[in-house]
Amino acid sequence: MKLAHKKPKKNSPVPAVYLHIPFCRHICPFCSFAVRRDRVELHEKYILGMFDEITRRAAWLEEKKQINRELKLSGPKLLESIYFGGGTPSSLKIPEIELLLSQVRNCFPCSDQLEISFEMNPEDVNPDYLSGLAEIGVNRLSLGGQSFQTSTLKKLGRFHSGLELRQALRAIADSAIDNWNLDLMFGIPEQSILMFRTDVEEALSYYPSHISLYGLEIHEKTPFGQNEQIRKWDSEHQQQFEEMYLWATERLEKAGLIQYEVSNFSIKTKEGRNNLLVWSGNEYLGFGVGAHSYLSQTRWGNKCSLNTYLKDLEHNSWPVDFEEHLQVNEQAAESLMLALRQPKGVNIEQWQKRFCLQWKKQQLDLVNELCAAGRAFWKGQYLCLTAKGMLLADRITVELMP
Numbered sequence: 077m078k079l080a081h082k083k084p085k086k087n088s089p090v091p092a093v094y095l096h097i098p099f100c101r102h103i104c105p106f107c108s109f110a111v112r113r114d115r116v117e118l119h120e121k122y123i124l125g126m127f128d129e130i131t132r133r134a135a136w137l138e139e140k141k142q143i144n145r146e147l148k149l150s151g152p153k154l155l156e157s158i159y160f161g162g163g164t165p166s167s168l169k170i171p172e173i174e175l176l177l178s179q180v181r182n183c184f185p186c187s188d189q190l191e192i193s194f195e196m197n198p199e200d201v202n203p204d205y206l207s208g209l210a211e212i213g214v215n216r217l218s219l220g221g222q223s224f225q226t227s228t229l230k231k232l233g234r235f236h237s238g239l240e241l242r243q244a245l246r247a248i249a250d251s252a253i254d255n256w257n258l259d260l261m262f263g264i265p266e267q268s269i270l271m272f273r274t275d276v277e278e279a280l281s282y283y284p285s286h287i288s289l290y291g292l293e294i295h296e297k298t299p300f301g302q303n304e305q306i307r308k309w310d311s312e313h314q315q316q317f318e319e320m321y322l323w324a325t326e327r328l329e330k331a332g333l334i335q336y337e338v339s340n341f342s343i344k345t346k347e348g349r350n351n352l353l354v355w356s357g358n359e360y361l362g363f364g365v366g367a368h369s370y371l372s373q374t375r376w377g378n379k380c381s382l383n384t385y386l387k388d389l390e391h392n393s394w395p396v397d398f399e400e401h402l403q404v405n406e407q408a409a410e411s412l413m414l415a416l417r418q419p420k421g422v423n424i425e426q427w428q429k430r431f432c433l434q435w436k437k438q439q440l441d442l443v444n445e446l447c448a449a450g451r452a453f454w455k456g457q458y459l460c461l462t463a464k465g466m467l468l469a470d471r472i473t474v475e476l477m478p
């Protein structure tokens with residue numbers, strides 16, 4: 077009797093892959109991401125660099141798994157999400173995107189339900205580009221709209237106008253991709269509550285399946301961070317920003333967009349897959365400049381300089397800027413932070429047991445204060461934050477760590 081040869085089952089080491097495209101037509105004065113001014117002649121070198129990084133990382137993982145088994149891979153068996161972020165992924169041409177996509181697909185066995193999400197700027201949206209994306213398998217878009225008001229967009233240093241955003245949204249509505257997100261911003265200098273409300277209402281008139289709502293953050297090393305007037309505006313309007321956020325969370329929920337994280341709202345089943353996987357503590361790999369990865373309780377981040385990134389790859393070394401193995405207390409803080417940023421909250425008893433931690437009087441008093449102030453509440457064993465509490469989620473996490 078012949079025994080059938082058993083083929084080894086193919087696994088993906090991670091369920092989520094992030095691809096960072098750093099190019100932007102110009103750099104917005106508030107931006108703190110790993111970005112650089114776009115130069116088309118750099119695209120090919122960069123894409124080939126990323127291609128190399130993907131290939132080598134996949135081979136390295138395979139080797140680790142087979143030789144010393146020190147890498148204890150967990151999580152699902154197939155890749156469920158590929159996310160193109162930036163920067164501006166839509167600065168690339170369709171064949172360039174396809175090359176990266178096909179290499180990720182070659183290296184990591186994919187689920188049939190794979191979500192391929194792609195960030196776009198409104199000025200790059202046109203019917204041909206959208207059908208090109210759909211043809212290569214992109215099935216979710218994320219549009220960096222921010223506002224419908226040209227004056228607000230100018231203040232932000234954005235390249236598109238309100239008119240271009242409307243045209244982009246109409247083109248997306250007519251395209252084959254029906255799962256899409258619109259980014260909206262609040263807390264922009266000189267943006268009134270009424271202006272922001274008008275933005276939210278106009279966004280809803282396009283029936284988005286997802287909205288990401290971001291408060292403008294002022295980072296020290298950016299032109300906004302160096303601008304005293306802007307910093308003053310920011311510190312004097314915190315109350316107004318809270319009002320904008322609380323109004324929007326209610327308005328979006330009324331329109332059927334359920335909040336599933338501090339900044340993210342979606343209709344049922346259209347939550348961003350990458351978001352869900354990462355926030356549930358799953359492992360992920362990031363490729364490209366400044367991209368972060370998390371595997372076997374180790375986090376690493378790539379170098380942000382494009383030249384150094386490419387040089388390291390050319391010399392056959394990893395373009396890694398930092399690598400840290402998360403200690404138990406860091407894992408506990410991260411798990412608490414991720415859970416508190418989601419409406420389902422955190423099962424405190426399980427969390428304490430898992431990380432061998434015990435809350436003291438100080439943490440219990442803080443929770444009571446948060447509940448009394450309408451920022452938190454108990455749902456059985458779960459501690460949840462209200463919309464008012466979510467605004468302070470990161471600070472609350474720090475204070476709740478024993």
Ligand code: SF4
Pocket residue numbers: 099100102103104107108109111162163164197220
């Ligand atoms: S377009 Fe987006 S990523 Fe690029 S500079 Fe502006 S904010 Fe940053």
